[in-house]
Amino acid sequence: MNSFERVVAVLNHELPDCVPAGPVMLMQGAAELGLSLEEYFSRGENLAEGQLRLWEKFGHDLLCGFPHVVEDITAFGASLMYFRNGPPSAGEMVIRSYDDAFNLAIPDPASSPVLNETLRALHLLAGQVKGEVPIVGACIAPFSLPSMLMGTEMWMELLFIEEPAVRQPVLDHLLNVTLEFCAAWANAQLAAGADVVVLADGMSSAAVLTRPQFMDLALPVVRAVVRRIDGPVLHEGVGDIVPMVDLLPSTGVVGLMLTPRDNLSATKTLVGQQLALIGNLNNIEMRRWSPADMTRTAQSALAQAAPGGGFILAAQGPEVPLGVSDDVIHALVHAAHAWRY
């Protein structure tokens, strides 16, 4: 099996030849090309070339055709602030008042030069490796995007403090905008060459929401947007998702990206036959691991989630940080591929 066939088997709940390895490496390509992160992130050619060089180096099973999900806010007119050693942040909040939120229009993803570079990267990757290795796209999920446009505090204020008469019209409009944008952006990435799209939904884990809040606020949005996306979707909750994980198969997503806070065995028991699991190695601790540490930790994760298939060994989202040694990443890939079915 090649990487593409291996991952497709996992997503289809068939047994692959071995466990696919999916270390999400969004920044490492810059070093491969000798570029700053800003230079690297700013051109689709760089992103594609960086991913191909990383694939050649590590032999993993997923390539990322996007630089980072923060870029989604550029479609709404926001700028990005770049850092020397990490992903960019929002330069400013697009929404500063409920009036701003109520007047927010649905942007065309193609209106953003930044997003066009991502589409270019996906197109270039598809031209080189389509069918050999899966190409991953990503979007900020509609329920979480408002926190990037107005700040988490204002978003929570609207959701949980504001009077219903004020909240509901703003909420309805805002979620309609983010849902329409997210669906269009995901579909644009699929059309450009992505094989699967990750919905980064940082506001939708048990760390942030109670189960009733999740059911009331976030779940219907996930369900609605997945229905509108013309390809397979992975959900990344960026936090403990186990308390609501049984609800996710009904959304139509095909897999879950898990964090170290998510118990792999418990999650496997709850949804293992319905959803692929991806994760859940601790990407922050990984910086101080030796290859032996990685092997030991990876084998523990594999023992919990690999039996029966349906598992991709990966770091937790959003990415493997800079500072993780090549030897440690090689150890991750080797541990996954050594698990044979």
Added chain:
Amino acid sequence: MQELIPFQEQFFEALTRQDVQGGLTVVQAAVDAGFPAKAVLLHVTIPALDRIGLMQANNEIALSQVFVVARIVDMAIERLNRLMSFRVITTLDERPSLGTVILGSAPGDYHSLGRKIVGTFLKLGGFKAIDLGINVPAARFVDTAVREEAKVICVSALLLHTAEEIKEIRALLRERSLEAQIKLVVGGAVFNADPELYRAVGADATAVNAHSAVTVLKQLVGGMP
């Protein structure tokens, strides 16, 4: 103040229901019943927030709930402050202030939610908390701490690369020979992901949540546990 226990129970219940108006109504009812605002603060709001803090420490409560609780408590404090014509909550406290704490988000970090919640808990925990906001340069942390005679600098960081900027604050404290009198405490999601990270950025301690922040700071400044 046994007479205030029913109000404390009602306030706690309002907090657990996320009932903003209900919580404020209880505080007002206690004041209307003739209890001094200072007593309401000490025997209604602080114990109720302590109980919520314990729930957070036991992972029994989500961030959204802690956010609403902190907002209700902030509103209650504001109302009690108005009644007493004081601006700084720690001056209302019968207990001696545990000291001044400088609070802010790390250089390059624009996240504020967790830091604000910690500020509320620290104020009701007996500290004078001065919040410098987001993206605070290292020198501003240290300069403010010196000027305000603060015992602790608390830095919040959500991301790994902004956490690493905290090393600059440690370097400044060392350069100015302030390490003995000013402690450096850090918190935020990235520190919870790796319990050893706080040492790598040069901090004296870390706190996993707002409730823990109060405990950690009390231990650091030699107050009660």
